[in-house]
Amino acid sequence: MRNRRTLVGALVLIALVLITLDFRQTGGPVGSAQQAADGVFAPIQNGFAAITRPIGNFFGSILEVGTLRSRVDALETDNQLLRLDLQVQADLERRLAEAEGLLNMAEQQQVQLVGARVIASPPGSFERQIVLDVGAAQGVAPEMAVINERGVVGLVVEVTGTRARVNLLSSTEGRLSVRVAESGDRGTLVGQGSGLLQLTMIDSDPQVPLDATIVTQVFQGSLVPSGLPVGVLETPPDGDPQGERFLEVRPFVDFSALSTVAVVVAGREDSEEFGEGELIAPQLVDPPTVDIGPDQDEPTIPGVDLPGTSPSPDPSGTPTATASPTDGQ
Amino acid sequence: MPIRVVVFAGLILVALLLKTTLLPTFAFLSFRPDVLIVMVVAVALVEGADMGIKLGFAAGLAQDLISGQAALVGLGALVVMGAGYAAGRMKPYIAASERTGSIALCGALSGAGTLVAGLLGLMFGVIEPSLPRVLLATVVVGLYSALVSPLVLRPTRWLVKQFPPPSLASS
Numbered sequence: 001m002r003n004r005r006t007l008v009g010a011l012v013l014i015a016l017v018l019i020t021l022d023f024r025q026t027g028g029p030v031g032s033a034q035q036a037a038d039g040v041f042a043p044i045q046n047g048f049a050a051i052t053r054p055i056g057n058f059f060g061s062i063l064e065v066g067t068l069r070s071r072v073d074a075l076e077t078d079n080q081l082l083r084l085d086l087q088v089q090a091d092l093e094r095r096l097a098e099a100e101g102l103l104n105m106a107e108q109q110q111v112q113l114v115g116a117r118v119i120a121s122p123p124g125s126f127e128r129q130i131v132l133d134v135g136a137a138q139g140v141a142p143e144m145a146v147i148n149e150r151g152v153v154g155l156v157v158e159v160t161g162t163r164a165r166v167n168l169l170s171s172t173e174g175r176l177s178v179r180v181a182e183s184g185d186r187g188t189l190v191g192q193g194s195g196l197l198q199l200t201m202i203d204s205d206p207q208v209p210l211d212a213t214i215v216t217q218v219f220q221g222s223l224v225p226s227g228l229p230v231g232v233l234e235t236p237p238d239g240d241p242q243g244e245r246f247l248e249v250r251p252f253v254d255f256s257a258l259s260t261v262a263v264v265v266a267g268r269e270d271s272e273e274f275g276e277g278e279l280i281a282p283q284l285v286d287p288p289t290v291d292i293g294p295d296q297d298e299p300t301i302p303g304v305d306l307p308g309t310s311p312s313p314d315p316s317g318t319p320t321a322t323a324s325p326t327d328g329q
Numbered sequence: 330m331p332i333r334v335v336v337f338a339g340l341i342l343v344a345l346l347l348k349t350t351l352l353p354t355f356a357f358l359s360f361r362p363d364v365l366i367v368m369v370v371a372v373a374l375v376e377g378a379d380m381g382i383k384l385g386f387a388a389g390l391a392q393d394l395i396s397g398q399a400a401l402v403g404l405g406a407l408v409v410m411g412a413g414y415a416a417g418r419m420k421p422y423i424a425a426s427e428r429t430g431s432i433a434l435c436g437a438l439s440g441a442g443t444l445v446a447g448l449l450g451l452m453f454g455v456i457e458p459s460l461p462r463v464l465l466a467t468v469v470v471g472l473y474s475a476l477v478s479p480l481v482l483r484p485t486r487w488l489v490k491q492f493p494p495p496s497l498a499s500s
Contacts, residue, residue: 003379004378004379004382007379007382007383008382008410008414011382011383011386011406011410012407012410014386014403014406015386015390015403015404015406015407015410016403016407017403018390018393018402018403018406019401019402019403019404019407019453021402022401022402022403023401023453030402033394033402034393034394034395034396034397034402037391037394037395038394038395038397041345041394041395044342044346045346045349045350048346048350048351049350049351052346052350052351053350053351053354055351056350056351056354056355057354059354059355060354060355063355
């Protein structure tokens with residue numbers, strides 16, 4: 001019994017010394033001993049693990065058979081949910097990019113937009129209309145332009161309280177007044193069902209630069225603001241479109257992938273600007289008439305109070321003219 | 330004598346290998362049975378408290394040395410030595426129902442060893458788990474060790490009896 005107490009006392013003392021040494025310093029003799037022991041034990045451990053791992057996995061699998069099915073079910077459910085989340089996230093990211101593009105477009109063009117989602121696309125291969133989830137309640141009206149972040153998508157043709165039907169630019173029924181951004185030459189754009197749009201220039205001998213950008217052209221009564229990007233002139237095979245009256249335009253918009261668009265409900269305030277080369281027709285004002293009263297020495301001019309003065313006739317003898325903007329078409 | 334040292338060293342090595350390589354596969358709530366304490370208890374139940382103390386100290390120290398920075402060297406030695414000593418002291422009291430008593434003792438001492446190691450670890454700040462986690466570990470490790478102890482007790486006892494102390498071997 002006494003030997004045992006001595007043994008226990010000695011071992012406890014050794015343990016306490018080891019604890020103290022290990023607790024007070026990192027490394028040192030205890031750390032070295034740990035490293036040495038680990039160096040010897042690790043290879044043995046690896047070898048033993050290589051032998052026993054298959055056994056452990058086998059028995060572990062047997063023990064887990066009961067729970068494996070539920071785990072598989074749970075993992076499959078999680079997997080489906082994650083896939084759904086991924087799809088939703090991808091869709092949200094795409095819509096966010098489109099919305100940011102639309103905002104940039106609105107900022108650049110200084111137009112007022114009403115955001116819309118395409119809720120119905122053409123069911124067939126030949127229909128060129130889409131339906132939007134906005135309508136008269138949001139201020140949408142027929143003939144308004146619909147754009148996405150790239151350019152003009154089409155024109156609104158029908159509006160209900162909460163829905164709007166849009167004729168795509170590619171539609172053969174739609175016509176859009178456009179101009180060449182660089183030169184200002186004007187023309188009319190018509191869809192051809194798919195692919196390129198047909199551009200008929202008003203000028204029979206237009207000076208159209210290569211790869212010119214085509215933008216919308218404002219005209220009186222139109223709800224489409226000027227300057228919205230439409231497409232780029234497709235370079236003809238001979239490489240020079242100059243002098244050609246009938247040209248083709250590749251639209252900026254991909255009509256097959258429309259999801260987020262915007263209706264231009266108001267253009268910029270200076271949308272009455274004129275394009276280069278646009279005609280300004282003078283509007284003549286009626287010349288003043290002179291009433292000859294009883295006293296021919298005191299002529300009067302209606303609307304002009306010139307008491308005691310005599311009218312001074314225009315030495316040139318021509319009437320006064322005032323220019324005003326008119327329909328450019 | 331040397332052959333017994335080799336046998337006990339082999340027992341410690343196998344127990345540590347099982348504890349660190351095979352048993353993690355069978356972990357329950359991330360806790361494994363403490364086969365090292367069960368092995369020491371098995372030896373102590375055959376050879377008494379003195380052997381339990383020596384083997385427990387050696388086994389605990391070996392465990393501390395291969396634990397790297399995760400353990401305080403000497404702490405495990407104290408804990409496993411205490412388990413070996415307690416098993417040797419309890420030997421007369423389980424003689425009536427040796428099998429059940431051995432299993433219960435393995436479970437109780439494994440749980441107690443886990444508790445003491447956890448509390449000392451918390452005290453010295455060398456383990457991260459909280460007190461509830463230590464208490465959960467005490468219960469799970471105790472029950473799990475009791476459950477697997479028959480698989481350890483029987484071969485260990487058989488092996489130890491093959492290499493009796495010189496005094497018994499000569500008699």
